[in-house]
Structure formats: C-alpha cells, structure tokens
Amino acid sequence: MNDDAYDLEALQNGSLASSNLTKFKLTPTPSLTVFPDEIFSLGPSLTHLDLSNTSLSSLPSRFSTHLPNLKILFLSNCAFSTFPDLSSCPNLEMVAFRHNNMTSLPENHLPPKLRWLILTDNAIPSLPTSIGNCPNLEKCLLAGNNLSTLPSSLTSCQNLTLLRLSANNFTTLPKFLFSAFPKLCYFSFGGNPCSVSSRAKHKLPFGLLDIPYPSLTIESTLGQGASGVISLASWQPSPDNSDYTEPVAVKMFKGHLTSDGRPEDELEAVLLAGSHESLIGVLGKVTEYHHGSDSKGGIVMQLIPDTYKVLGLPPDLETCTRDRFTDEHKGWEVGKAVEMLTGIASAAEHLHQKRISHGDLYAHNVLASREDGHGVLGDFGAGSIYGEEEDGVERLEVAAFGRLIGDVLGLVGDGEGEEGRTMKKGLEELRERCEGVVVEERPDFEEVVEQLRGMLGWRGMMRIPEVPN
Numbered sequence: 001m002n003d004d005a006y007d008l009e010a011l012q013n014g015s016l017a018s019s020n021l022t023k024f025k026l027t028p029t030p031s032l033t034v035f036p037d038e039i040f041s042l043g044p045s046l047t048h049l050d051l052s053n054t055s056l057s058s059l060p061s062r063f064s065t066h067l068p069n070l071k072i073l074f075l076s077n078c079a080f081s082t083f084p085d086l087s088s089c090p091n092l093e094m095v096a097f098r099h100n101n102m103t104s105l106p107e108n109h110l111p112p113k114l115r116w117l118i119l120t121d122n123a124i125p126s127l128p129t130s131i132g133n134c135p136n137l138e139k140c141l142l143a144g145n146n147l148s149t150l151p152s153s154l155t156s157c158q159n160l161t162l163l164r165l166s167a168n169n170f171t172t173l174p175k176f177l178f179s180a181f182p183k184l185c186y187f188s189f190g191g192n193p194c195s196v197s198s199r200a201k202h203k204l205p206f207g208l209l210d211i212p213y214p215s216l217t218i219e220s221t222l223g224q225g226a227s228g229v230i231s232l233a234s235w236q237p238s239p240d241n242s243d244y245t246e247p248v249a250v251k252m253f254k255g256h257l258t259s260d261g262r263p264e265d266e267l268e269a270v271l272l273a274g275s276h277e278s279l280i281g282v283l284g285k286v287t288e289y290h291h292g293s294d295s296k297g298g299i300v301m302q303l304i305p306d307t308y309k310v311l312g313l314p315p316d317l318e319t320c321t322r323d324r325f326t327d328e329h330k331g332w333e334v335g336k337a338v339e340m341l342t343g344i345a346s347a348a349e350h351l352h353q354k355r356i357s358h359g360d361l362y363a364h365n366v367l368a369s370r371e372d373g374h375g376v377l378g379d380f381g382a383g384s385i386y387g388e389e390e391d392g393v394e395r396l397e398v399a400a401f402g403r404l405i406g407d408v409l410g411l412v413g414d415g416e417g418e419e420g421r422t423m424k425k426g427l428e429e430l431r432e433r434c435e436g437v438v439v440e441e442r443p444d445f446e447e448v449v450e451q452l453r454g455m456l457g458w459r460g461m462m463r464i465p466e467v468p469n
C-alpha cells in the first residue's frame, strides 16, 4: 500500500473483496493495459475509483452495471484516445481524463449527473452537443486541447461556475459565454490566439527588473501549488555589495500545463499586472536559470509577512467550486473586512483596466491580515489577457467577487452594534448585485469599489490610525 493506494497484487489476491471499500486507488502501473475484472468484486460499496497512471484505453461494457454507486472516476495519464461511454453510470459526478492524448469526445457518452469534468491536456477538437444534457455541470476543465468553438447547447448547463479554456485554438470566444450562464465566474482563456493577439498590444510596466538566479539564495519553501514552488530567498541586488541582501519570495514555475493554463501565460499576466497595494508585488523576472529544460523560469515577489494568512482553503471534491473555511479563518471585524474587500475590488478594477482577468478570484488566493484590514491577491495561474471582443469577462469576475463577499460575511463575528449591522446589510446587498443572474446588470468593479468606499464613509479616507482612548 502506498498513499492509501493498492497494488495489482492486493487486488488480484482477493483480500479486498469483502472489505466494503468505498475508495480504490491503484498504484501507478504503466504495464496495465486491460481493465482488471477484480475491481467488480469491490461492488456497490465503491464510490471512488482511481486507475490513473496506467495504460488503460477502454472500459468493459459491464462497468456501469457493476459499479452502480461510483461517484468519482480518475483515469488521468492513461491511454484513452476516445472518451468511453459513461452515459449509463447513474451516480457518476466527477470524471478525470487528464493527459490521455484523447482526440474524441463522442455524443452521448457523458454521465447524466456529471458535475466536474477534467479533460486538461488532451487533443479534443470539439465538444458534443449532448453536453447540454448535463444540467449539474459546475466545473469544466478543458485547458490544453484543440477547441476553437463550443456548442451552443452548453448554455443548458446553467450551473456552470468554473470553465478553463486556456491553451486551446480560440480566435474568438463565443459571445454566449458572457451572458448565458448565471453562475459562471471563474473563467480562463489565456494562451489562445484571441488572448495572444490582445497581449501583443500591451507594454510591460516600467520598473520591472531582470533578476539573475545566481543573485538569489533559496532558503525555505513558503508554499507549493499546481503551477510552481514558492520559496523564501535572500536577494543580493548589487553584485558589488554582498553585505546587502533583501528577503523576497521567489516563484519558480513548473514546466507543465496546469488545469488553469500554461506557466508562460501566468508569467505574462503577472508581469503585465504591475503594482497595486492589494496585489502581491512583483519585483521582476528570474533570468540566468539553467536548471533543466523543464523549467519555465520564475518571478521574484515582495515577501508577504507571515502575519498575513490565506483567507480560505481551496475547494475539495465535495465543495467543487466553493472555498472552505475553518474556525481559524473566522473572527473578522466587519469594518476591517470591508476595508480588505475594498482593496481586493480595487485590485480587480486595476487588472481589468489593463484588460487582465484574474480568473481565480477566490479567498484561497488572498493573503490577508485581520488586524490591518488588508489583503493581497496572488496566483495568476488562470490569468487571461483580453481584447475588446471579450469585454464581458469583467462582469463574470464581478460574480466571483460577489461569492468572495459571501464567504467573508461568513467570517465576520456577530453583534457589532448598529454600524456593524448596517455594513453587513450593505455587503449582503452588494453580494446579491454582484452575483445577479442577469450578467449585464451586474456592477463593474469601478462601481463595486465606489459602493464599498461608501460603506466605510469617512473612516475609509483616513490613512492615519485613530488614536486609542
């Protein structure tokens, strides 16, 4: 057993058959080309099956009848060139075929209760019209395929909240994306011809530095995500003065495509974003890094002090597109929460003025200090640079901000007097407008910032802290 995974032998010697397993994960077995029938002996208790990192290319016809309660199926890094027929899997909600070299997704193969579809890093040229028969579809990861259009039937998927189209072949995006989905708010499309041509018109902000890797001493790991490793480092800005170093954070990109998009597009979006008091500041780009062809370089950022904590935890299999919060995240005073949210909304306004969509405006991408009423937005992995054609993208992101307001309201304590109650009511009303189902009627970020500043009143204008009694 390894990382709660079983090897083929444990499966084949029959010892698991009567154990009522709900989850079965096979250790990576590249030699496996035929679906092991013994999995059927695990029977109706099985809800989660992970046969990733094998050479499977098809599923037996008995699959759905013998595993009727399967909810989650992972077949990433396998050899499926065609999406198998899962239409008669009655309870299947999450399906992952990441990196399979898949070239075909036939009509009527998707399971009816599908909620979360992962097809990142394949070669799929088109989606079936029958995708419209999946009304629960909420999260759809299609980065790194050959898509250039989407079927209009997708608009029947009214629960669609997160859509990744990065690194495909879109020269324009279907207009219905910007009006037809009441919940769509986490959207990425960097690395498409439409995004690349928009990017050509931009100039990088003045003042960004080229920072040679040898001037950085990596000290420890601060965080690790899908797209890169973030380390604490000391930077020696001047080669002539080895006594002077500055603490910084360095993000070195991993080489591959993530479910959000490509590292080179993240790098471009983050550099183009420039500085803002509620964005993690970027000092420059790492140069002279020669550690294998897999690396896509990196960025040097201002080090955010450890008094700043992540505002939430990323979604899990259950919550799908909603961040999670524990007691540790709670205890915000409402006025501080409004100040922090005002900064984040203003950062989003700044990004959209530069025609950058963040694409992942989640609490788990905000580092915040409760005491200071201040937060900084990071992680541009789903960042997309857009042109006039895609103007509607701002109103999608406003809905993500609406969800963030809702999340933060859940972190605010009770009983804060009349002023506190008024602010909470104001936040709730703004949340509702931002998440409005008629996309065109949502406010833009400029208006959102104005409303939040209005809630703070004269306090919001004060930069010098109040003198305690």
Ligand SMILES: Nc1ncnc2c1ncn2[C@@H]1O[C@H](COP(=O)(O)OP(=O)(O)OP(=O)(O)O)[C@@H](O)[C@H]1O
Pocket (backbone or CB within 6 Å): 222, 223, 224, 225, 226, 227, 228, 229, 230, 249, 280, 301, 302, 303, 304, 305, 310, 364, 365, 378, 379, 380, 381
């Ligand atoms: N400038 C910084 N200073 C201090 N800590 C940081 C800084 N930037 C990032 N971190 C830490 O690293 C974590 C991961 O950062 P980030 O979200 O950018 O990584 P990622 O690879 O893009 O993650 P994801 O899997 O969400 O895409 C953050 O949650 C934070 O704890």
